[in-house]
Amino acid sequence: DVKVTQSSRYLVKRTGEKVFLECVQDMDHENMFWYRQDPGLGLRLIYFSYDVKMKEKGDIPEGYSVSREKKERFSLILESASTNQTSMYLCASRLAGVDEQFFGPGTRLTVL
Amino acid sequence: AQRVTQPEKLLSVFKGAPVELKCNYSYSGSPELFWYVQYSRQRLQLLLRHISRESIKGFTADLNKGETSFHLKKPFAQEEDSAMYYCALGKQGAQKLVFGQGTRLTINP
Numbered sequence: 650d651v652k653v654t655q656s657s658r659y660l661v662k663r664t665g666e667k668v669f670l671e672c673v674q675d676m677d678h679e680n681m682f683w684y685r686q687d688p689g690l691g692l693r694l695i696y697f698s699y700d701v702k703m704k705e706k707g708d709i710p711e712g713y714s715v716s717r718e719k720k721e722r723f724s725l726i727l728e729s730a731s732t733n734q735t736s737m738y739l740c741a742s743r744l745a746g747v748d749e750q751f752f753g754p755g756t757r758l759t760v761l
Numbered sequence: 762a763q764r765v766t767q768p769e770k771l772l773s774v775f776k777g778a779p780v781e782l783k784c785n786y787s788y789s790g791s792p793e794l795f796w797y798v799q800y801s802r803q804r805l806q807l808l809l810r811h812i813s814r815e816s817i818k819g820f821t822a823d824l825n826k827g828e829t830s831f832h833l834k835k836p837f838a839q840e841e842d843s844a845m846y847y848c849a850l851g852k853q854g855a856q857k858l859v860f861g862q863g864t865r866l867t868i869n870p
Contacts, residue, residue: 750858
């Protein structure tokens with residue numbers, strides 16, 4: 650059974666802070682994704698990674714960066730958090746060549 | 762550009778009634794379509810994919826290329842079907858998905 654875990658379920662940060670969101674998967678998946686989920690907007694892709702040290706911008710990468718130093722871990726970084734980054738963040742992973750994405754439980758980030 | 766539209770943010774039906782969640786897409790190539798579901802306090806998970814043409818939990822979805830639609834249907838709704846449903850589009854062979862805005866389905870007893 651694929652397990653995708655995210656470091657925090659709830660996070661509260663202040664404007665201007667540097668924020669790290671961590672995602673770990675235990676099934677040796679090559680592909681990993683970060684989305685944000687907002688009511689009325691659905692899921693929007695922030696960044697994804699084909700494999701270790703490989704990354705590609707998604708649809709809304711502004712204000713975010715990512716790191717994939719190990720296959721199982723994909724980090725999302727908010728360099729200077731802003732209030733408009735308050736959202737639910739979902740991580741997902743996928744085995745290359747297979748269409749299904751497996752999602753983590755989500756991190757609800759509030760930026761004050 | 763790829764786009765997925767779910768016109769209904771909220772849908773409420775009575776138990777036992779038929780359900781149809783609408784999904785329209787725009788894509789010039791050969792699309793891969795999916796429905797993902799998120800039950801209360803659970804993770805987002807794949808419900809079904811158009812390629813397999815399967816019925817999952819009584820739900821079916823048919824890809825209509827002429828109307829560029831992939832509506833999700835169930836003949837008799839059950840209370841446990843209450844959830845958030847997302848339609849998603851992927852390019853053939855690509856790894857990225859484009860999600861619709863989501864429809865929150867509520868089944869009333």
